[in-house]
Amino acid sequence: MTARRATVAGHTYEFPTLVEVMAKATPARSGDVLAGCAATSEAERVAAQTVLADLPLTTFLDEQVVGYDEDDVTRLVLDTLDAAALEPVRALTVGGFREWLLARAAAGDEPAISGLARGLTPEMAAAVSKLMRNADLVAVGRRARVITGLRSTIGLPGRLASRLQPNHPTDDALGVTASLLDGLLHGSGDAVIGINPATDSPAQTIALLELIDAVISRYEIPTQSCVLAHVTTTLRALEKGAPVDLVFQSVAGTQGGNEGFGVTLDLLSEAHAAALELGRGTVGSNVTYFETGQGSALSAGAHLGVGGRPVDQQTLECRAYGVARHFDPLLVNTVVGFIGPEYLYDAKQVIRAGLEDHFCGKLLGLPMGVDVCYTNHTDVDPDDTDTLTLLLGAAGCSFVIAVPGSDDVMLHYQSLSFQDVLTARQVLGLRPAPEFEAWLQRMDLVDDTGRVRELTADAPQARALLAAAR
The missing domain is CATH 3.20.20.70 (Aldolase class I)
Incomplete structure (x- = not known):
């Protein structure tokens, strides 16, 4: 893999592998510090997010974070992907995918978002989440319907x-x-x-x-x-x-x-x-x-x-x-x-x-x-x-x-x-x-509005359930 680079505040940061791009782009958390893979500064994190945003989604089909030959989870994911489900976003970058999701969420297009599921690798989902603010995660998560x-x-x-x-x-x-x-x-x-x-x-x-x-x-x-x-x-x-x-x-x-x-x-x-x-x-x-x-x-x-x-x-x-x-x-x-x-x-x-x-x-x-x-x-x-x-x-x-x-x-x-x-x-x-x-x-445990009723110990509902439990 060719190293990817980005310049932030006059300093050029280089990320030799996809593993490092993903890790450095992640919002701060103590576990990544413990593992030794976290960004060392906010500037480095922004640089990694810049590189990540420009990566084609198909990068995650061609390069693995955990090797295919060494890991059965990788094999399971790649061997069972639905190529047709990915087609609506296949040509996008990770950053473009973020914009696509937010646009569909704003339009209330739940079928378009939910229809991607079987075509996405976990790394694609992780990558786009790293570019999102909390409100973005809420907006899109609300429209991803799973029943x-x-x-x-x-x-x-x-x-x-x-x-x-x-x-x-x-x-x-x-x-x-x-x-x-x-x-x-x-x-x-x-x-x-x-x-x-x-x-x-x-x-x-x-x-x-x-x-x-x-x-x-x-x-x-x-x-x-x-x-x-x-x-x-x-x-x-x-x-x-x-x-x-x-x-x-x-x-x-x-x-x-x-x-x-x-x-x-x-x-x-x-x-x-x-x-x-x-x-x-x-x-x-x-x-x-x-x-x-x-x-x-x-x-x-x-x-x-x-x-x-x-x-x-x-x-x-x-x-x-x-x-x-x-x-x-x-x-x-x-x-x-x-x-x-x-x-x-x-x-x-x-x-x-x-x-x-x-x-x-x-x-x-x-x-x-x-x-x-x-x-x-x-x-x-x-x-x-x-x-x-x-x-x-x-x-x-x-x-x-x-x-x-x-x-x-x-x-x-x-x-x-x-x-x-x-x-x-x-x-x-x-x-x-x-x-x-x-x-x-x-069971008369809620009223007509769906609000749970206030119950006493001798309420018939409580007595009935208690009798069943005994």
Whole structure:
């Protein structure tokens, strides 16, 4: 590759490889500093963005960030691209692609934007995001429409779904049930009722699946369950006849990163096929759920690209979306502030990363959600999560994650509360998934305007749900 150059403030900067152009053009974040690939100054970042803007989109078909021969994620993406889907923008530069997206977003041309998804490589999405301001990410993300379904429909316009996350530090059935009841009474759970198990035991996974399934079945709740055990544990649960709605797995953007999670593409294919065979959907057949997060490949030491050069964490995050896309997921979310300040240092970086991840995931055709979260040693507070939540709601985010009181007592991090989801819906005029909203109305949990009713402990709705949970 011929080195690309740009002059800023009288100094000429040179970028010998595509890997370095992408890394240096990335908005500042601590993980890239840790990896040794970040721009050393704002001037160098602007120079890299200038070079990146002038690159033809087809550069990413001819040059790899992570080598084709060395990495099965690269092979998966390039071998399954839809050339016809790329055709409307094939002749553009990265900068031209940005202008094309913003023009289509301003015109409300959702089909044009959404139609690109299967023709774009993750690196194309990452590249154009690096040239965008936060408002640009919101404007285009809002117009990238991705609709999926199993028992509820995710991604429709004017809707914001939520994952009800009733975690408990010992997987205690009573504790899980209390959180589950709390969430349902606050209108959460239309995306999924998803538990992070305290242990990866097949027996405990099955017990938790059966607990949720009993409540869903008895009250005919149009949602799906998921116990976020390792995919191999879920396969064992499937073999024993467990009521598995969604196969879950954390994925990364490199073969080495996925090996660090203990998974391969073949294993994901096996699990996907096994869940499809159950036919548990009523409105669709999307049966996988993936989580990602900027910094996961770096934390596994699996972040090196062509020539052994470190790849920036946001580009690697987008490559994880290339993995997820192949398995037609119902849900994908980035746990944006969970990995820690080594990767996203403060609120500015977390907010930017959340908007980037949502934009890139939607552009690549994923039903993208965000766990608006942070660990307690990160320079983030609830005001910052309020800001990101409202921006994501405006951007058409498919779903967010909610826990009792914003405090996950099992994973020891801060996420959104059930009340935060209600606030975002009310402020932005958003509603739950339609099937779930109809259920809330049948249960008399919402009024005619969709507002959640104030309930007392002896309210008939609460008593009915509590009886089911018992």
